[in-house]
Amino acid sequence: MENLAALFKEKNLKLTPQRYAIYKYLKSTKAHPSAEMIYEALRPDFPTMSLATVYKTVKTLIELGVVQELxxxxDNFRFDANVENHPHIVCTDCGRVDDIEDAVFEHLNKEVENYTNFKIKTHKLYFYGVCPKCQGEQN
Amino acid sequence: MENLAALFKEKNLKLTPQRYAIYKYLKSTKAHPSAEMIYEALRPDFPTMSLATVYKTVKTLIELGVVQELxxxxDNFRFDANVENHPHIVCTDCGRVDDIEDAVFEHLNKEVENYTNFKIKTHKLYFYGVCPKCQGEQN
DNA sequence: CTTTTATGGAAAAATATTATCTATAAATAT
DNA sequence: ATATTTATAGATAATATTTTTCCATAAAAG
Structure with a gap:
């Protein structure tokens, strides 16, 4: 968090209240919010902030490498301040998106290289199922 | 291909030339085209066809289960007439999307269930790297 | 405290996708 | 074959998401 200021300075970017708030909010949540959700969440504190600012800021944060896009x-994107490559799981009932913690599948890259001539750099893994809460409601 | 007619009949859908052409094109290519790409590819043969028809048709084909969405x-979707669940690989240079043939990762679902309380039904795996062609051009 | 420069916000634009409407083409029955 | 019924193609408008433009202003630098 402290190095965010340094990072911004290094790139000649201004660490404005809006930018700081958006980053802080993304750091604070595991809900992987969309731009709209960020906008709504910060509206109480920043009633004048526009959706365009949210989009511009997440774009900046992505370029800085401190946020990733899911x-x-x-039909929209979600954002995550956890930039480590980690798999996600989506509830097909309620739409929530969770991290799959501690599950590392980096070895898959090498495995896949046996099947193709690509030089693999990274991957994105999405699992789909029913979350515990929605499982309960189905009974 | 022959059972496509039967499938359409069963659902009281009309197998129009446009629909047939779109399906045939998707079957013929491994390029995983977007709606726009399908539209452009078929324009020589169907100069009057509108983009809305492409969207409506792929939606129909997806509902019929003979096409899947990637x-x-x-910022857009791509379509694949290979409806088996199979991983894809994206070239980060030229943007082409290939299948990863013969690589099956169904066992990952069970593996992931050890890390979460979700009931996992399916997954989507995307790998990112540099394709052979773009590797050559980098030298 | 002044100057420089990046930025926030409003509004418009761009892009992707969906919905509406009607003439018409496709399937079905005759 | 032909008539009839019904789904559909295509044009257009609408919607949703994201990006861009423009300018007053706020932040950093001198």
């Missing part, structure tokens, strides 16, 4: 298969 | 992380 594409779960919805 | 979300590689671009």
């Amino acid at each position: 594409n779960v298969g919805e | 979300n590689v992380g671009e």
Whole structure:
């Protein structure tokens, strides 16, 4: 968090209240919010902030490498301040997106290289199922 | 291909030339085209066909279960007439999307269930790297 | 405290996708 | 074959998401 200021300075970017709030919010949540969700969450504190600012800021944060973009298969993007490569799981009932903690599948890259001539750099893994809460409601 | 007619009949859908052409094109290619790409590819043969028809048709084909939708992380969707669940690999240079043939990762679902309380039904795996062609051009 | 420069916010634009409407083409029955 | 019924193609408008433009202003530098 402290090095965010340094990072911004290094890139000649201004660490404005809006940018700081968006980053802090992304750091604080595991809900992988969309731009709209970020906008709504910060509206109480920043009633004048526009959606465009959210989009511009997450774009900046992505370029700085402190936020990553998720594409779960919805019609919009979600954002995650956890930039480590980790798999995600989507509830097909309620739509929530969770991290799959501690599960590392980096070895898959090498495995896949046996099947293709690509030089593999990274991957994105999305699992789909029913979350505990929705399982309960099905009974 | 022959059973496509039967499938359409069963659902009281009309197998129009446009629909047939779109399905045939998807079957013929491994390029995983977007709606726009399908539209452009068929324009020589169907100059009057509108993009809306492409969207409506792929939606129909998806509902019939003969086409699947891919979300590689671009701002649009791609389509694949290979409906088996199989991983894809994206070239980060030229953007092409290939199948990873013969690589089956169904066992990952069970593995992931050890890390979460979700009931996992399916998954989507995307790998990112540099394709052979772009590797050559980097030298 | 002044100057420089990046930025926030409003509005418009761009892009992707969906919905509406009607003439028409495809399937079915005759 | 032909008539009839019904789904559909295509044009257009609508919607949703994201990006861009523009300018007053706030942040950093001198």
